[in-house]
Amino acid sequence: MRAVRLAAAATAVALAASGCGLLGGSDDAAPAAAQGGGPEKPKVRVAVIPSTDMAPLWVAKSQGYFTEQGLDVELVVKGGGGDVITSLLGGDVDFAFASYPLLVQAQQKGRGATNIKVVADASAAKPDTTAVVVAKDSPLRSPADLQGKRIAVTSTGSMADLAVMAGMKAAKADTSGIQWQQMKFPDMLPKLASGEVDAAFLVEPFLSVAQAQLGVFTVFQPMTGRLEGIALNGYAALEKTTQQNPRTVAAFQRAVEKAHREAATRTGDDAVRQALVQNAGVKAEIAPVLHLPDYPITTDATRLQRVPDLMQEFGLISERFDIKPMVLGTPAG
Template structure:
């Protein structure tokens, strides 16, 4: 059997398998769910108990899977359905459209979505999800490629999941550090599932991978890392967060607070040695990562609070690279912890 078809099946399974989580709670993938008021921790009555959370399956959402698996949502009176989406913009659409109560996306996507609404619909960051750490992302080339340095990528075809996300922002920052004009790059928007086959076939020259795809591609095809974009000046930069519409946070503050508490507990646990092992197991359970690969996956940092000063690094970087034209103050987007 050739490597390429098998590669695509594995990558497709990693991307799609998280959708299995969407049937766990037994409620519809779309639609609003129950609005029956139930008792949560601390004897608080929730405005809505059955909620949908849209996400992109990756290591960033490990604590989210952990919160569901370990019953942290249930302890707060929440019946959570996790719905897999292919990209950040798709997550945003599901939240604005009402199909999801909460969503997960990278901060550049959140900032641009907020700007596009022009105040008609506001997004609020309800919890931080992840921050950059070495070895969690990589710009890779196929085995044996003559491209070995960032300087070699000038004018090349580089795959990212979507433009205007942390993916291409990180690559541009890495190229700038190597004094390479990122405007010469031929950007290719390709889902993670299709990147490795296209890399091996020569349709693209390089690809930006995030974990667990970095480790899978290394083990499966022997890809070579050209550079790690989220290191150096970008080490520790906030990557992604959980959001809801401002309307949701105002109309269902107790539900939002319950979600925040469950996420905070899971993020706190993920920072421990035992939690690290548990999060890696969620990759096996929810993202079809092979058991022998999971232990060597590199996880990001999981912050327990959304600090405005840290998060401001993202829109500042976006402005530097022309993703946004004016300075953007992210602090008003951040919802304080409600409980």
């Protein structure tokens, strides 16, 4: 019965589709027509995975930030990072929300044939936004206790397992024997309760649900210390898109920047949380206590470089990768 209750609680944050709440933001972005011509391609598609990391995009759409820039944006929901990358490389979408490890790996594989550009930064790590947790009655209480254990992550070769390994390494724990268990977030909590996995890497909103309702124990928070502020996800486009439709890309960048600036305000923060309630199935009572990531205003290549450096450290890539050529500058104004 406990596993059933856990599954029900996890399902409470399953994805749903709906509208967004209202936000009265400042009119700090001039219409695209006043920016030297409208977008070459007014209708664009963006592949996303609903999460706290891309929540300002819902606000940008509902509040007309894209419309101000002459864009009609369709947000295309995908089931995972692999689906997002496939859609981008296949030309099914114009922009894609994806984790930086996936973007780096896709860039490496497509070098010489497909070139990816990061057009805007989406999110950066903050404390309390992720945690490695165990069942409340588990004897595992420290990073060292997780050596050789079964740890649930959504995927390997991603920021999930990188964060776990970095946190364990900082505690001088051996990561070589970890048994990674790949599964969706809603499946992790029931499997913790049944003992099928020993620990799980959780992100918001699943983390707040677990802490508020399910009584899990936090072994450690990965996004602290050396990983605090590390870039997590970005918005990407193919190089040919940036070359053929530069005004379209610039319009998208301006709308994202405005959404991120608004998210840093009190009313903007409220709008982001309401967007999660209406678009990601987050319960209204959980939304106020969610720990949200940072939403960067600029895309800084030096900060982004921490990601491939971490990937090389833990063997996801074999040699140093310079991310700077991937980063497309943000237009002024």
